[in-house]
Amino acid sequence: xxxxxxxxxxRILEVRQGLLKANDLLARELRDEFQRAxxxxxxxxxxxxxxxxxLLVQTLAGLAARSRRVAAVVGDLATENDARRLAxxxxxxxxxxxxxxxxxxxxxxxxxxxxxxxxxxxxLFIENVGNLVCPASFDLGEHLRVLLFSVTEGEDKPxxxxxxxxxxxxxxxxxxxxxxxxxxxxxxARRNIAEARPPAVVLExxxxxxxxxxxxxxxxxxxxxLRT
Amino acid sequence: xxxxxxxxxxRILEVRQGLLKANDLLARELRDEFQRAxxxxxxxxxxxxxxxxxLLVQTLAGLAARSRRVAAVVGDLATENDARRLAxxxxxxxxxxxxxxxxxxxxxxxxxxxxxxxxxxxxLFIENVGNLVCPASFDLGEHLRVLLFSVTEGEDKPxxxxxxxxxxxxxxxxxxxxxxxxxxxxxxARRNIAEARPPAVVLExxxxxxxxxxxxxxxxxxxxxLRT
Numbered sequence: 360x361x362x363x364x365x366x367x368x369x370r371i372l373e374v375r376q377g378l379l380k381a382n383d384l385l386a387r388e389l390r391d392e393f394q395r396a397x398x399x400x401x402x403x404x405x406x407x408x409x410x411x412x413x414l415l416v417q418t419l420a421g422l423a424a425r426s427r428r429v430a431a432v433v434g435d436l437a438t439e440n441d442a443r444r445l446a447x448x449x450x451x452x453x454x455x456x457x458x459x460x461x462x463x464x465x466x467x468x469x470x471x472x473x474x475x476x477x478x479x480x481x482x483l484f485i486e487n488v489g490n491l492v493c494p495a496s497f498d499l500g501e502h503l504r505v506l507l508f509s510v511t512e513g514e515d516k517p518x519x520x521x522x523x524x525x526x527x528x529x530x531x532x533x534x535x536x537x538x539x540x541x542x543x544x545x546x547x548a549r550r551n552i553a554e555a556r557p558p559a560v561v562l563e564x565x566x567x568x569x570x571x572x573x574x575x576x577x578x579x580x581x582x583x584x585l586r587t
Numbered sequence: 588x589x590x591x592x593x594x595x596x597x598r599i600l601e602v603r604q605g606l607l608k609a610n611d612l613l614a615r616e617l618r619d620e621f622q623r624a625x626x627x628x629x630x631x632x633x634x635x636x637x638x639x640x641x642l643l644v645q646t647l648a649g650l651a652a653r654s655r656r657v658a659a660v661v662g663d664l665a666t667e668n669d670a671r672r673l674a675x676x677x678x679x680x681x682x683x684x685x686x687x688x689x690x691x692x693x694x695x696x697x698x699x700x701x702x703x704x705x706x707x708x709x710x711l712f713i714e715n716v717g718n719l720v721c722p723a724s725f726d727l728g729e730h731l732r733v734l735l736f737s738v739t740e741g742e743d744k745p746x747x748x749x750x751x752x753x754x755x756x757x758x759x760x761x762x763x764x765x766x767x768x769x770x771x772x773x774x775x776a777r778r779n780i781a782e783a784r785p786p787a788v789v790l791e792x793x794x795x796x797x798x799x800x801x802x803x804x805x806x807x808x809x810x811x812x813l814r815t
Contacts, residue, residue, distance in 0.1 A: 406635035407719050407748070408740025436720065438746050459750055461689070461720035489747070490720060491635050492664065492689035511739035511762065512636020518666050519717070520635070522687055534739065540768050 382497055386465040389500030396477035399583035400485065402499050404523060405507035406516070407489035410533045412441045413566040414507065415484055419450045421576045422482055432471040433486040434463040441486065451475065461493035468499050482583070495522040503582055505529045506559075508552075510543040517548070517555040524556045529578065536565040610725055614693040617728030624705035627811035628713065630727050632751060633735035634744070635717035638761045640669045641794040642735065643712055647678045649804045650710055660699040661714040662691040669714065679703070689721035696727050710811065723750040731810055733757045734787075736780075738771040745776070745783040752784045757806065764793040 393400045403411045412433065419429045430451040433441040442454035453471045455463060468485060477483075485501060487494045506527040508516050511534060517524055524530070530552050538545065545563070552561055560578065564571035621628050631639045640661065647657045658679040661669040670682035681699045683691060696713060705711075713729060715722045734755040736744050739762060745752055752758070758780050766773065773791070780789055788806065792799035 406717065407744055408634060408737065435747055437749050438743065440743050440746070459720075461718075488720075489634065490689075490718065492687075492716075492718060492721065509636065509739065511737060511765070515666065515668050516635055518668070519663050521665050537739070537765070537768060540765060 379496055382465050385469065386498035386500040389465055389469055390502070393477065393483070393500060393502070396480070398477050398480050398483055399503075399579075400483045400499075400501045401503045401505060401579065402485040402487060402501040403505050403507060404487045404491075404494045404527065405489060405509070405533075406491045406512060409489070409507040409509040409512065410566055411486050411489070411507055412444055414531070414533060414564065415486060416445060416448045417566045417569070417572055418484070418575065418579070419445070419448060421572055422579070423450075425576070425580070427481040428479060429482045429484070430472075430475060430480050431484040431486065432468060434467070434488045436461070436488060457488060461488055461490045462497050463487050463494065463499055464497050465499055482579070491516070491520040491523050495526055503528050503579075505531060507531045507533045508548070509534045510538045510548075511541050514544050514548040514551055517551040521555060524552075524559070527556065527559060530556065530559045530561045531571075531575065532561065532563045534565060534567070535563040535570055536568045607724055610693050613697065614726035614728040617693055617697055618730070621705065621711070621728060621730070624708070626705050626708050626711055627731075627807075628711045628727075628729045629731045629733060629807065630713040630715055630729040631733050631735060632715045632719075632722045632755065633717060633737070633761075634719045634740060637717070637735040637737040637740065638794055639714050639717070639735055640672055642759070642761060642792065643714060644673060644676045645794045645797070645800055646803065646807070647673070647676060647712070649800055650807070651678075653804070653808070655709040656707060657710045657712070658700075658703060658708050659712040659714065660696060662695070662716045664689070664716060685716060689716055689718045690725050691715050691722065691727055692725050693727055710807070719744070719748040719751050723754055731756050731807075733759060735759045735761045736776070737762045738766045738776075739769050742772050742776040742779055745779040749783060752780070752787070755784065755787060758784065758787045758789045759803065760789065760791045762793060762795070763791040763798055764796045 405411050422429050431445050432453045434455045436457055439454040442452045445452035455467045455471050504527045562571055562574055564575055633639050650657050659673050660681045662683045664685055667682040670680045673680035683695045683699050732755045
């Protein structure tokens, strides 16, 4: 029973590495292209329902209020709900449906931005599929990778998903308005994040109350200033 | 750039199908073994932080109060936190750490239950890795597969994860005590579940307040009665 599996494993690894290398090359090309266009690209990763889309709606509104030109591509296994939510907020948005794949890849991003004049944009946001595992290995050409943990998920998630958290620059503790209702221990969560990913910047935000969003927008503006 | 990927895809599929077939055969053997031992096996799947472990703690306590003999195996990419939480509740519990793999497989379950006298147990619970994609294709030999959606994840998750929801028998709408605080629309969620998975039984539960747990325990007892 075990034999076919132990034979199979190395082949999967080999093929995966081939896929990853092609993805990395394409991601590098994309990043160069974004850079030349003066575009700052931010990707969001999280588990399902941590609130990426709602945060994105608020973030795009905050940047638009500062006259920044923004666009978004959003990934999901199925449905176009998220792109519709963003489009309803008046933002150029495109949906990538992965048809079962649990992460976005650089080629999907490239196809999604085709036809957009990148030089006319200041920010592009990429919302990955809601998954704390699969997106870890796929560079999407972004400048900044942001992980959302919602307070409703508990304090130990940073320790449970080491591969993904090790690829991120910023951790947002989301739905902070619910912290008290769910008995969320902020200090413990921050200790766990610091242990799992020491260099990550950590912010507490609530898309619903607006708490922490100013700091988040400032962070985006600062990081963009450094890159463009 | 695309060539190596399009060549590679069929090989991955082929190898995956080999893996799946071996897993299915082993899962069938496991199910036979569980059945012979008079053991009813329930697996729990959900996204990260939907509350599987806390529900499990309450479920095991509820069954123990009815003199049922219970045990649990819990899967995670890393950490043994969950097994510790269950063991603290006085339940035989073993942790499977998958080392990066985003789902459990039948062989991991077989290894985890080695040495337990299955004939002395009434229920075995298997808590899968927190992931709404990867566990879909892997039969673990369970009799009942239960999906938890937390009200904090939003109403549209049943439509966004079609492959997984199509493998489950029961959907628990979890953390129902937070429904009002997060503006959760129960009717919409139930419509979405019914659309995605018409035959699923749907229950609303809260591990914190105990709401709905009686119905959940009754469901477990009824299903076990039908199988043993």
